[in-house]
Amino acid sequence: MGIFIDAFRGGxxxxxxxxxxxxxxxxxxxxxxxxxxxLALVLGIPIGFMLGTKRFVGRRMMLVIANTGMGLPPVVxxxxxxxxxxRRGPLGSLELLYSRPAMVIAQLVIAVxxxxxxxxxxVSAVPRELRLQARSLGASPLQVAIMTLREARxxxxxxxxxxxxxxxxxxxxxxxxxxxxxGKTRVMTTAIVQYTRMGDYxxxxxxxxxxxxxxxxxxxxxxxxxxxxxxxxx
Amino acid sequence: MTDRSVRPALWRVAIVALAxxxxxxxxxCSTPATTSTNTPTATAPVAKTNIVLASxxxxxxxxxxxxxxxxxxxxxPQYSVEVIAVGSGEAIKMGENKDADVLLVHSPAAEKAxxxxxxxxxxxxxxYNDFVIVGPASDRDGVKGAADLNAVMKALATGKVPFMTRDxxxxxxxxxxxxxxxxxxxxxxxxxxxxxxxxxGQGMGETLKITSEKQGYTLSDRATFLTNKGGLxxxxxxxxxxxxxxxxxxxxxxxxxxxxxxxxxxDWITSAEGQTVIGExxxxxxxxxxxxxxxxx
Numbered sequence: 177m178g179i180f181i182d183a184f185r186g187g188x189x190x191x192x193x194x195x196x197x198x199x200x201x202x203x204x205x206x207x208x209x210x211x212x213x214x215l216a217l218v219l220g221i222p223i224g225f226m227l228g229t230k231r232f233v234g235r236r237m238m239l240v241i242a243n244t245g246m247g248l249p250p251v252v253x254x255x256x257x258x259x260x261x262x263r264r265g266p267l268g269s270l271e272l273l274y275s276r277p278a279m280v281i282a283q284l285v286i287a288v289x290x291x292x293x294x295x296x297x298x299v300s301a302v303p304r305e306l307r308l309q310a311r312s313l314g315a316s317p318l319q320v321a322i323m324t325l326r327e328a329r330x331x332x333x334x335x336x337x338x339x340x341x342x343x344x345x346x347x348x349x350x351x352x353x354x355x356x357x358x359g360k361t362r363v364m365t366t367a368i369v370q371y372t373r374m375g376d377y378x379x380x381x382x383x384x385x386x387x388x389x390x391x392x393x394x395x396x397x398x399x400x401x402x403x404x405x406x407x408x409x410x
Numbered sequence: 411m412t413d414r415s416v417r418p419a420l421w422r423v424a425i426v427a428l429a430x431x432x433x434x435x436x437x438x439c440s441t442p443a444t445t446s447t448n449t450p451t452a453t454a455p456v457a458k459t460n461i462v463l464a465s466x467x468x469x470x471x472x473x474x475x476x477x478x479x480x481x482x483x484x485x486x487p488q489y490s491v492e493v494i495a496v497g498s499g500e501a502i503k504m505g506e507n508k509d510a511d512v513l514l515v516h517s518p519a520a521e522k523a524x525x526x527x528x529x530x531x532x533x534x535x536x537x538y539n540d541f542v543i544v545g546p547a548s549d550r551d552g553v554k555g556a557a558d559l560n561a562v563m564k565a566l567a568t569g570k571v572p573f574m575t576r577d578x579x580x581x582x583x584x585x586x587x588x589x590x591x592x593x594x595x596x597x598x599x600x601x602x603x604x605x606x607x608x609x610x611g612q613g614m615g616e617t618l619k620i621t622s623e624k625q626g627y628t629l630s631d632r633a634t635f636l637t638n639k640g641g642l643x644x645x646x647x648x649x650x651x652x653x654x655x656x657x658x659x660x661x662x663x664x665x666x667x668x669x670x671x672x673x674x675x676x677d678w679i680t681s682a683e684g685q686t687v688i689g690e691x692x693x694x695x696x697x698x699x700x701x702x703x704x705x706x707x
Contacts (some may be wrong), residue, residue, distance in 0.1 A: 263623055263643060273623045351612075355620045358577070358609035368609035374579055
């Protein structure tokens with residue numbers, strides 16, 4: 177157990193002393209994953225809404241794809257995005273590989289199917305009659321959509337939490353497209369890998385604690401919102 | 411009703427799949443075991459003396475031993491060699507503890523101390539490999555034409571073009587830091603170092619890839635660069651400078667279990683035959699040798 181105690185002490189000292197490197201790493205993590213999850217919502221919720229409410233040809237297929245996307249191996253995403261953005265790849269002229277935008281793209285690809293699948297489930301749980309009724313009372317399609325999304329807001333929140341939790345914890349894809357460059361693309365997960373390899377357990381553990389706290393905080397927040405909503409509905 | 415007929419079939423598929431996975435994992439486990447036991451038994455009808463050679467992981471990774479050891483065992487059939495690949499420091503420690511019969515390492519200062527403390531019988535230069543400074547063909551910092559290594563490092567520190575540092579406490583990283591120190595340049599003391607002195611914190615292969623994408627400079631060992639060259643838009647800009655060389659020495663350990671075996675290995679590796687094997691290694695695969703033999707009697 178000595179190894180944990182020593183590492184923990186060292187790590188804690190690092191965090192408290194405000195070692196600039198460590199907090200830069202945390203900040204980059206939040207910026208990248210935050211941007212990715214916001215974009216994933218913009219893209220994923222409309223897709224989820226379509227899948228959850230409309231009946232159209234190929235819907236089943238798209239649902240399967242969205243559900244598969246939830247289990248899309250991040251390293252595969254990393255590989256494909258890295259190949260696309262590489263100097264020798266089709267999008268090489270953008271010079272994006274090993275930059276933050278590249279990381280946002282990879283995380284977006286991972287998060288969109290997740291957001292779409294979870295929000296599709298949430299939206300389809302809203303009674304169809306409700307929508308028909310609103311429609312017959314003269315609501316425009318846009319108003320109906322907004323009403324439906326509002327009814328499904330708890331499920332949508334869950335999709336945010338699921339998406340954010342998974343991409344901020346992901347290491348394979350961000351290493352491949354980010355490159356773990358200090359102060360630029362080094363995030364908590366890639367830094368933990370590096371510090372562990374170098375035997376610097378203190379720094380690794382400090383970041384692990386911050387990462388866990390962050391994921392936990394998102395989920396606590398979500399649970400509280402859900403509970404207060406339940407109370408309100410009763 | 412259909413549920414019941416479908417489920418057992420699914421189960422059967424799952425079990426078969428699991429069995430296949432397990433079978434493969436067993437094969438995976440057993441392969442190295444068989445290859446390692448094969449070497450002494452298959453070629454040895456008579457009892458052989460097994461000598462322990464302590465060396466470094468980078469030497470092992472280069473693939474040199476796959477050629478060198480069989481050649482020695484053929485030349486001196488009474489010996490078989492077991493290679494223990496560890497860090498340079500640990501290899502020397504193995505010598506001090508007499509856990510190894512002979513050392514093949516590349517840290518001249520530590521080797522000198524080892525000899526001075528009376529742990530070794532004799533030390534001979536064997537060969538060197540080298541580091542190279544690679545970068546974009548455009549070479550905006552003028553690394554290629556610089557007068558010497560110190561001038562190279564000073565040019566790199568102007569920060570016009572990114573320089574990737576592994577920053578991972580590896581041997582290559584240590585070498586890079588020494589080059590800066592020798593040139594009295596401290597990259598992290600330059601005003602805009604965060605813009606050009608980029609720390610990858612990763613291995614050589616990945617660092618080369620990043621260097622290529624950023625069209626920057628980095629220090630690499632020649633073997634790793636040659637192995638990855640095909641996927642990189644980088645060229646060797648600096649090679650052969652004395653400061654880039656990595657000298658290997660061989661030392662039979664005094665008082666080890668098989669002293670004669672250790673001496674026989676040293677004699678062979680510094681013989682004309684051994685030196686030729688070293689000089690030829692890599693030519694077929696990379697078009698150039700990875701190590702240069704340099705034993706002088």
